[in-house]
Amino acid sequence: MAQIPAGRLATYGQIAELIGAFGCARQVGWALRRLPLPSAVPWHRVVNAQGRISMSPGREGSDWMQIALLRAEGIPVDAAGRLPLRRYLWNPALPSVDASGDPG
DNA sequence: CATTTGACGCTCT
């Protein structure tokens, strides 16, 4: 997850596939839930495949924190937690050269 | 050991 460049987004399934656990998106969410905050890993760059922040009462507001962190990185996030995943989706295969370019 | 739940994802309608 630390490989995700700033201003980019990745999905739970993407992270799972990246570590060789295809289809185990839930386990990624499980790990993120166990993640102590504040954390050194950019957990806020991980969203669901729907392009929305996965909100849950168990997060105790960390979902809203995620919105704030993403906005701070230049990613427009809707009040409902929706964001343009198509444009900011990170490609693990690429050497993260597009971190500075326009996602367009 | 069986059941329920969870920061997910795809398919069908």
Added chain:
DNA sequence: TAGAGCGCCAAAT
């Protein structure tokens, strides 16, 4: 675009 159903694995009860 929105909703329901199923699959997935691990944890909690």
